[in-house]
Amino acid sequence: MNVVVLVKQVPDTSAERKLKAADNTLDRESVDAVINEIDEYAIEAGLLLKEEHGGEVTILTVGPARATESIRKALSMGADKAVHVSDEAIHGSDAIQTAKIIAKALGTVEYDVVIAGAEATDTRVAVLPALVAEALGVPQLSHARKITIEDTAVTIERVSDTGYDVVKASTPAVISVVEKINEPRYPSFKGIMAAKSKPISTLTVADLGLGADEVGLANATTQVVSFEVAPPRQAGQVVKDEGDGGVKIADYLASRKLI
Amino acid sequence: MAEVLVLVDTADGAVKKSTLELLTAARSIGEPSAVVIGAPGTAAALKGTLAEYGAAKVYVAEGSDFDGYLVAPKAEALATIVGQAAPAAVLVSSTSENKEIAARLAFKIGSGLLTDAVTVNSDASVVQSIFGGAVTVQSKVSQGVPVITVRANSVAPEASTGAAEEVAVDVALSDAAKGAQVVDRVVEAKGSRPSLADASVIVSGGRGVGGAENFSVIEALADSLGAAVGASRAATDAGWVPHQMQVGQTGVTVSPQLYIAVGISGAIQHRAGMQTSKTIVAINKDPEAPIFELADFGVVGDLFTVAPQLTEELTKRKG
Numbered sequence: 001m002n003v004v005v006l007v008k009q010v011p012d013t014s015a016e017r018k019l020k021a022a023d024n025t026l027d028r029e030s031v032d033a034v035i036n037e038i039d040e041y042a043i044e045a046g047l048l049l050k051e052e053h054g055g056e057v058t059i060l061t062v063g064p065a066r067a068t069e070s071i072r073k074a075l076s077m078g079a080d081k082a083v084h085v086s087d088e089a090i091h092g093s094d095a096i097q098t099a100k101i102i103a104k105a106l107g108t109v110e111y112d113v114v115i116a117g118a119e120a121t122d123t124r125v126a127v128l129p130a131l132v133a134e135a136l137g138v139p140q141l142s143h144a145r146k147i148t149i150e151d152t153a154v155t156i157e158r159v160s161d162t163g164y165d166v167v168k169a170s171t172p173a174v175i176s177v178v179e180k181i182n183e184p185r186y187p188s189f190k191g192i193m194a195a196k197s198k199p200i201s202t203l204t205v206a207d208l209g210l211g212a213d214e215v216g217l218a219n220a221t222t223q224v225v226s227f228e229v230a231p232p233r234q235a236g237q238v239v240k241d242e243g244d245g246g247v248k249i250a251d252y253l254a255s256r257k258l259i
Numbered sequence: 260m261a262e263v264l265v266l267v268d269t270a271d272g273a274v275k276k277s278t279l280e281l282l283t284a285a286r287s288i289g290e291p292s293a294v295v296i297g298a299p300g301t302a303a304a305l306k307g308t309l310a311e312y313g314a315a316k317v318y319v320a321e322g323s324d325f326d327g328y329l330v331a332p333k334a335e336a337l338a339t340i341v342g343q344a345a346p347a348a349v350l351v352s353s354t355s356e357n358k359e360i361a362a363r364l365a366f367k368i369g370s371g372l373l374t375d376a377v378t379v380n381s382d383a384s385v386v387q388s389i390f391g392g393a394v395t396v397q398s399k400v401s402q403g404v405p406v407i408t409v410r411a412n413s414v415a416p417e418a419s420t421g422a423a424e425e426v427a428v429d430v431a432l433s434d435a436a437k438g439a440q441v442v443d444r445v446v447e448a449k450g451s452r453p454s455l456a457d458a459s460v461i462v463s464g465g466r467g468v469g470g471a472e473n474f475s476v477i478e479a480l481a482d483s484l485g486a487a488v489g490a491s492r493a494a495t496d497a498g499w500v501p502h503q504m505q506v507g508q509t510g511v512t513v514s515p516q517l518y519i520a521v522g523i524s525g526a527i528q529h530r531a532g533m534q535t536s537k538t539i540v541a542i543n544k545d546p547e548a549p550i551f552e553l554a555d556f557g558v559v560g561d562l563f564t565v566a567p568q569l570t571e572e573l574t575k576r577k578g
Binding site (some may be wrong): 165 | 318329331349359362366367370371372374378384389390398399400401405435445447454455456503504509517519531534538539542546552560561564565573576577
């Protein structure tokens with residue numbers, strides 16, 4: 001059971017995140033960068049599958065040079081090796097372009113399943129796993145809270161509005177996970193030391209056989225025309241409950257014609 | 260006038276309000292046409308409502324495989340319909356499944372995808388609210404037919420007469436589209452309450468609620484308002500309520516008309532999912548709770564006295 005886990009490095013959500021005025025893209029330099037939180041659950045899911053079925057866990061990251069920090073963390077959790085697609089030409093790529101890059105990079109490794117977090121905290125588009133499945137022409141098993149694999153049969157519980165759907169496919173397949181799936185492990189000291197010598201193969205767009213006109217901001221299918229920092233929400237009226245707090249809220253709602 | 264395709268969502272066999280919002284938004288770009296994709300017999304009951312909200316045509320792709328397999332068949336059907344209609348844009352409401360359908364559609368037809376629009380302009384450019392509402396961006400698609408997912412409650416639905424002329428669409432699904440089979444749909448928490456993603460009023464409970472058994476206080480308040488019930492991550496992580504009720508960075512993003520946060524401190528994780536709500540009301544015993552920084556109206560007090568009093572008052576005023 002060979003697993004590839006897609007890992008994205010994102011700006012820390014506890015910092016103030018910004019776009020850059022020069023090209024309206026995400027400012028990745030001015031803030032701390034971390035592994036996208038849900039991706040840690042994806043890594044854990046991959047490691048659990050390896051423990052149960054054997055095989056290797058490979059981390060696949062598309063991102064700038066700095067993303068090696070996140071890759072090392074993933075390796076220190078127990079992944080075996082990594083592929084890092086890093087190329088200035090990728091800067092500003094949209095979700096569809098990124099999915100094409102990932103699909104090409106997956107061609108360089110052996111895998112039975114690809115696992116990703118369901119959503120990244122920076123873009124929050126939440127469609128990358130579906131796009132990778134589309135690009136590869138393999139089944140999409142997204143928003144999983146549970147994964148079961150027997151031979152080539154993969155079954156997940158996909159969270160729905162009212163409960164869950166049981167969805168079944170054959171490998172190879174692309175799975176995305178939600179945070180209910182497991183509790184990610186912390187890297188051990190031994191894991192951190194071992195990660196330093198685990199192989200990371202770095203690939204460029206050209207290495208993947210993609211043209212420079214297929215990636216990057218200039219060729220993106222969407223464009224951010226302009227942006228502005230939203231005016232901060234003004235704090236309204238706060239009252240202390242004097243035994244009539246509920247009534248006061250009802251009065252407020254009535255004054256705003258909300259009831 | 261150019262057609263604008265609107266993917267129809269249903270709940271309990273009726274058109275969802277979020278679809279009526281899309282039919283309204285579509286009119287600013289062109290002439291709305293509804294697209295119904297589902298099990299055989301789905302469209303018949305929907306056409307009346309779609310006509311009332313201005314659908315000129317209703318494209319109908321029906322077959323048992325649409326519910327039997329995940330996402331991919333619907334994306335293929337929609338791509339076929341886009342090929343026939345050559346629309347000016349495709350609008351779908353921003354649910355997790357619809358976003359995946361929209362993405363796969365955009366990939367297939369070589370178009371750009373814009374997700375979670377809060378405003379759709381007449382040239383099919385959009386306004387998006389990112390970083391938990393901290394930044395507003397104007398975006399557009401630079402190639403192909405714009406495929407846009409729109410957040411619920413972004414537009415007020417307005418009726419307008421349409422012919423709702425039925426156009427049957429025959430879709431021959433590829434084998435690749437039938438890769439992920441839905442073998443069971445399990446309902447865990449079914450109630451009469453509206454779903455979180457498109458509710459116009461939401462009452463959410465957090466750490467302060469203290470336990471699963473106390474969530475009845477939140478539910479009673481929600482029911483007095485006809486609201487959906489949400490929760491903060493603290494409450495879902497503790498297992499008091501199911502994960503799908505979580506509002507926030509790693510849960511659902513909502514922007515209802517009214518959001519009532521009960522016993523929720525307002526950590527950034529939660530704020531990222533709700534701070535674009537039109538009106539925010541907070542009840543919390545801690546006067547320093549960050550939720551009060553964004554609440555339009557806040558009460559510092561014990562939720563177990565304030566919330567039931569509010570429920571009682573709302574019930575009384577309804578007469």
